[in-house]
Amino acid sequence: MPAPPPPHHLHLTLANGLGVSLRHAPRLKRSAAALRVAAGSHDVPLAWPGLAHFLEHLLFLGTERFPTEEGLMAYVQRHGGQVNASTRERTTDFFFELPLASFADGLERLADMLTHPRLSLDDQLREREVLHAEFIAWSQDAKAQQQVALLTGVAVDHPLRGFHAGNRDSLPVEREAFQHALRAFHQGFYQSGQMTLCLAGPQSLAELETLARRFGEALTSGPRHPQVAPSALMSSAARSYQHVDGNHLHQVISSEAPREALDFLCLWLNAAAPGGLLAELQTQRLATALHASVIYHFAGQALLAIDFTLGAQHDSATQIEALLHDWLSFFAHSDWTSLREEFALLAARQHQVQGALALARHASEGLEAQLSEQAVSALKALLDALHLPPSRHPWRLPPNNPFLRPAAKEERAGLIRGQTSAHRGLRTFAQDRSRGRREQSALTFSPALANDTDEGALYLHWRFDSAAPAGLDSTLQALVENARQAGVELSFDANGQDAVVKIVGLQDPMPAVLEALALGLNQAPAAPLASPPLIAIRALLKALPMCCAGTVSGADEPQARWASARWQGLAVGFSAAHEAAIKAAAARLPGQPTSLAYQSPSLGGQRLWHKVKTDASDAALLLFCPTPAQSLADEAAWRLLGHLLQAPFYQRLRVELQVGYAVFSGIRQVNGQTGLLFGVQSPNVALAAIVDHLHAFLRQLPALIASSDDLGNDALAQQFTTQALPVAQAAELLWHAHLTGHPSDYLAQLQQQILALTRQDLQHAAQQLQDAAGGWRCLANGPRIDDTWRTAS
Structure with missing residues (x-):
């Protein structure tokens, strides 16, 4: 009998009470840590709203051992990783992802900042201003205020109804009582018994356990203090309520069901398949969209919110509620056997494709991969408690996701799906050979990445005679969701006359996804979905590609233009078998396959100012500085310059000068054009300043x-080795290199160029940057500030 496969996950509790969850995934290129503290905004004394969030910010400001410039945030940024934190109602999370070689040092910094924060008064005064700026932005954000209004049906004495954001008034750092409360909160909750550490990476479980034990030794030891249970969610026996906000109707349901049971219900509520709730609402023009989610879950209390985007009839709340209750009644009395199997398949597939950071964060949630019998009983009890009348509508359960299972094999090689050999004469062999030659010139299979993994990436680029079609997200919404569930991310980007479709993820379902995409693109796009309001800096980031393209989208009818469009593509990481399947599926794509040249508009040293309208009143600005030329030497110099200045830029503008709360810099590639991008959003500093x-x-x-x-x-060059780059990141780099005309060994050449750069080279690049040798492109939510800028047309 063969030996059983080695385990890939492990849960344990260390002697000091630290909970540990380990995930071994050999396919990963990086490692990640997610540290959860069992304390959040609702655990703070009532006198000091925002204290938990404030402490989370303070912990990133350095320790005696690791000052700010050597702390976790600067270290992770310097090594090309990801880092962030989040304070929620009853938990605070810290998480980061790094290459293997630097992961242990990242863990060391995380443990030190959690255990030995400086908490100096000067740091607190500065950081309070940052929180106050965030509070102003939060108070102006439509989505955030909708969330506050949504909770008005909760009992007034429940902490969900309280203020927890924190601002200048609620954080009186000068008062001794506040300082006592801040330190007491840190000492009481930031100790081993209150924490759970989740690690994910390609290391063995033994190696991960060694890292976890070393981390635990650096923490302050202490027992777990049970968190105080909140008061009742509802002030009466009612289990649900409605809230109307503009063109949104929210149905909120309270529950005691486990989180996985509610996630199971949300999955099928959100399904867009025919015969489901959303399809019926759209047919009756009562709602255009539906989104169900769990907005709160703690200590057996949960809130399920169902958000309906209303159609033309804004007075349709009664009809929508009736249909919702009818569907819930139908669902409650349905056989869930196949749905539970599908739910387990979806969970398994997500574990199969998630990156290190997503795996670690998912593990910190502690959710079950399957719907247990206990969860089924709890969900049945929830639906029974709603006292729903028998369903009278002919609802249908959604079909299985077509991409989650192996595709049926074709009857005969070379035949279009659905044909038999009797149809062979529909296309001549000469036509086959001709089409094959055109595909070869249009779809490039790059050898830059090894083809021995489960993942691949495909970029498809169409060029139109006029503005690229809009509305793809609306037309192909069901395809995007099914693909995502099956481990394939599908995204669309239209800029001027160009449209790019990106398909990244598991190779096995990708040919079927590509065939479904081809079918969808040949259909008339629906009206674009209404985009939710964005904070100012995000609105500018969304507008950046269009501004760089130098074109404006038109509003003419796009239906007939796919057939006459020209397209090209780049595929990376595919095995020989999958390459053949991708070629066959690509033959069904609309348009004429050809090789397209792409030339980014040159700024010629100009300083262009783009005024972009945003919903927020904060001053927001992006400065995009392209390389002087599209050479590898210039790209390498710009990347090293961006690598060197990222932490000092954040330290100077965000920490020392308090210019804004959204402050960042880094390399950004737009349509093959490499540039340094600086971003600032501020509630109190004008654009000119x-x-x-x-x-x-x-x-x-x-x-x-x-x-x-x-x-x-050395640190930067290591970030571009194919051994360290996840497929999605490597593919993005290779796509922009392909647009620029760089060779397939672009990554290796870029590494060599970075390693060869001298201090003199970097000084020269810095001077070119100051002189705007490649031009400057400024996007801002206000008019140009002076005559040194030219208003972009």
């Missing part, structure tokens, strides 16, 4: 380069 701060920082670059002992060549 933000630009002055950017100029002042750029003038300091020569001194920064001269004083740096290590420019970071």
